[in-house]
Amino acid sequence: MEGRREVIENGILNESIAAISKLDEIYETSLENTKAFAIDLREYIANNSLTEEVLQEKLNKYSLPRSLVRIEIRDGDLNTLFTTDDREVVGAAEASDLFGRVALKEHAPQRMGIKANIISPADLLTESVLSTDEIGMATMIRQRNRQWVFKMGTFPTTWYWDVYPELATGTAFMSVANQMVTVYGSALRNYCKKKIDPAGTMLFATKMSYEQSTFKLLPENSEFDNYEIIKYAVLSYLTNRVVFKTIELNNIKYWLTAKTDKNIGAYVFMHLISQEERLKSLEPLKWQLITGCLFALIISLVGASFITRLIIRPVEDLSSGIKAIRERNKDFRIPIRRQDELGALAKAFNKVINELQELEYGKYVQESLLPKxxxxxxxxxxxxxxxxxxxxxxxxxxxxxxxxxxxxxxxxxxxxxxxxxxxxxxxxxxxxxxxxxxxxxxxxxxxxxxxxxxxxxxxxxxxxxxxxxxxxxxxxxxxxxxxxxxxxxxxxxxxxxxxxxxxxxxxxxxxxxxxxxxxxxxxxxxxxxxxxxxxxxxxxxxxxxxxxxxxxxxxxxxxxxxxxxxxxxxxxxxxxxxxxxxxxxxxxxxxxxxxxxxxx
Known part of the structure; x- marks a missing residue:
């Protein structure tokens, strides 16, 4: 029984890991969506002014959240055409001005206006820093129209930028940044809400980090106490290992598998399978196995009888023939039961037994040739x-x-x-x-x-x-x-x-x-x-x-x-x-x- 239990639990664990791996795959989809959104936005603002309504429409198109999306759009004089940040609160706008000046000078110098060419000592220092490979920014400067992924703090951030050398007026530089922990969390929430789990299974996610943890489930659940689930999510996060346990929720036993996401390490995924529902689903299979075993037993009995008659008995006869040869029993003969290879082998054995006497006579003659x-x-x-x-x-x-x-x-x-x-x-x-x-x-x-x-x-x-x-x-x-x-x-x-x-x-x-x-x-x-x-x-x-x-x-x-x-x-x-x-x-x-x- 222990062996069967281990086999069943290994199968359950593999099923849960497969379900959780789909949540890990959402991260790559989210990266593709942020890049597609940035390219779409770049094409739109080449000929149109960006408004909040249009921005929200495009975010919805690519299933991206509005929060922590930073967009900066500048003209040739680095005047702000659109920004998601308040210059008085967030310093990212000024950083975009500095990077935009260097980017325009590198890829579209003809788009730089008079104001953009007025450079302060601080601008020169910034340009010198951005143009070196020591901090990696020179590589980003050299390659436009590309999405970069790097860490800002604990979690990864995507950043896309480009210039417009093909235009004479209007937009000259744009950049889009997305905090992936937010994008990924939104995608997980949408997936878990839409996903229809098979009977007796549930899939949850929870945001977790050493800096902050919500201890809330995605999607939210009010049917049972979340403590048992969150407890093992914390254990998985702290040990960075897959946790597989049997838990009881509302008097129903579940197999729980908890695993930290492999992409940014900010979420823990939990998959639950009801033991009762799973055993119910196996009931038809049990009867199929019983029927199959009975049928196989009948076939085995018929086959055993057939094999005994066709193979085992002739082989036993040959074994007796070998024993007779070993014992020099010249009177033993193997019965010929069939006219095939085994029958021919039996005839050969009988011939060997017939020749035993001749062989003994030959040995006697040979020994007589040697001196006594x-x-x-x-x-x-x-x-x-x-x-x-x-x-x-x-x-x-x-x-x-x-x-x-x-x-x-x-x-x-x-x-x-x-x-x-x-x-x-x-x-x-x-x-x-x-x-x-x-x-x-x-x-x-x-x-x-x-x-x-x-x-x-x-x-x-x-x-x-x-x-x-x-x-x-x-x-x-x-x-x-x-x-x-x-x-x-x-x-x-x-x-x-x-x-x-x-x-x-x-x-x-x-x-x-x-x-x-x-x-x-x-x-x-x-x-x-x-x-x-x-x-x-x-x-x-x-x-x-x-x-x-x-x-x-x-x-x-x-x-x-x-x-x-x-x-x-x-x-x-x-x-x-x-x-x-x-x-x-x-x-x-x-x-x-x-x-x-x-x-x-």
Whole structure:
């Protein structure tokens, strides 16, 4: 309820501000009227003598009050043809004489008579002051036939003047001044009297200033005590803020909005809206809303039933299909309820479920291609670990014994995941087995054969594979490295307890038609170790997005070897540290580790 009340009161406040803004707009209209009156008067007195009757007629034409309108009309000798002021009481007439002399001299010197050319020392001083820009009068002197607005005291005053260079006799200079507080007040009074407010609303104005305040309402009101209204008008004037209150007048509650005028700050406007009348006006709207809500409810129920049958149930079926795929439930089937996009999607899900068994079989075949355990070589400790990011992996690791008794360690990583990656891995496995069978030289010639095959068969399909081969002579400890784009192996030297990267910069298999060969040879001593790894372990990240990274991985391996961990123990600890670090869930990429260590 409080929220609705706030919405209603905001609407009432906006309505009242809009009504009050019309009173602010009257000021601009009043300025236009004073200017139009002055121009009309200028044209009239060019050929006619001005009388009080004519003056009043023109004031009425432009809705201007007679009080505080000052008009001065002079001939070429600055004789008064018409004035609204008594020279003995008001000094404005003499000021007009002085300004008129300077204006005639500037714009119509031919109209100046003999008397006007007789200048006293005081006139010279006045002319000097009026001709400078220091007080702003020189600008007014230079521009005739224009209305100026400036403050004389507290409130703005309009002043219009002009000369008659086009005439030979008669009127030579005229000026009209209006006190805008009076003009504006008269316009407000006329507007409030004529305005017909909507039922239950009232619009008032009151003159207010620090010098004087009438505490009377425009238009006058005798229906209720004005004190409550004037009280909030004073509050608005003193704080210069909009005041919005609920008041009670003659046992009727009103919303009252009070706001000081934005033009001269001499009036406060008040707009009242009867709460009872406003609520009555909303009664038909209430029933319209109730009817509309009932109709919308019926439409919603019918629409909900329609949507449930057409969309929600098929979507729920698809959700069940996703659950079946996640649980590897090969017996689940989604019912085909409709022959459209959702029906086609249901058929696709059923096809995927049918292929689950084939996919599991493919995974079984792929795992059978990888060694179950590393070869046992006297004097050496070896272990490996692999886990795929999807059902079918793209990482390939292997250990093989050549006919000359040397041991081959292999780690490869196909770009991407899934079936295409697993097929590339199987092709690499077959090629390696063929090379061993045909006694092809490892590692150089074997990598040449793999590179030629991948360049011819897989490069057109944008498939590549990083590949590293290590060849160990168990008798001498000689270890030869050859690399095709795979992560650099980390070699640990027991004697110095240090680690180093075996860096062989190169492109992946198939990227280039002919590869650049570069071999690096190390001689393993007791306690030395080497680790091969895929980039899946490096790319694992924590909740903040920070990756496990090369530095962390390499330092961990060095520390484990320094603590004399076995190959299998080192792999177990590395995976434990990785799983503690990373975000739970599937791995972002396949992870494979191969560790070779020479026993002490």
């Amino acid at each position: 355990a590393p070869l046992s070589v006297e004097g050496y400790d070896m272990a490996f670990f692999t886990i795929s990011a999807t059902d079918l992996a793209g990482d390939y690791h292997d250990t093989l014994m050549l006919k000359d008794g040397k041991l081959v360690l292999i780690l490869g990583d196909v770009t991407g995941h899934g079936i295409s990656a697993s097929l590339a891995m199987a092709m690499a496995k077959a090629t390696v087995n063929y090379s061993v069978e045909k006694d092809i030289n490892f590692p150089e010639d074997a990598l040449d054969t793999l590179n030629t095959l991948f360049n011819r068969e897989l490069k057109p399909r944008h498939k590549f594979m990083t590949f590293i081969i290590l060849v160990l002579n168990p008798d001498t400890g000689e270890l030869i490295f050859d690399n095709m784009g795979q992560c650099y192996p980390i070699y640990y030297t027991q004697e110095t307890k240090t680690k180093e990267e075996i860096a062989i910069p190169s492109m992946p298999l198939g990227a280039m038609k002919k590869r650049k060969k570069k071999l690096i040879t190390k001689h393993m001593q007791a306690g030395d170790a080497v680790i091969l790894y895929s980039d899946g372990i490096i790319e694992c990240s924590d909740k903040e997005g920070e990756m496990f990274g090369y530095d962390r991985f390499e330092e961990l391996f060095r520390h484990l070897m320094e603590q004399d961990y076995s190959a299998q123990e080192a792999i177990n600890e590395i995976m434990h540290q990785l799983n503690t670090f990373r975000v739970e869930g599937m791995y972002p990429d396949d992870v494979t580790l191969v560790v070779l260590k020479k026993k002490r």
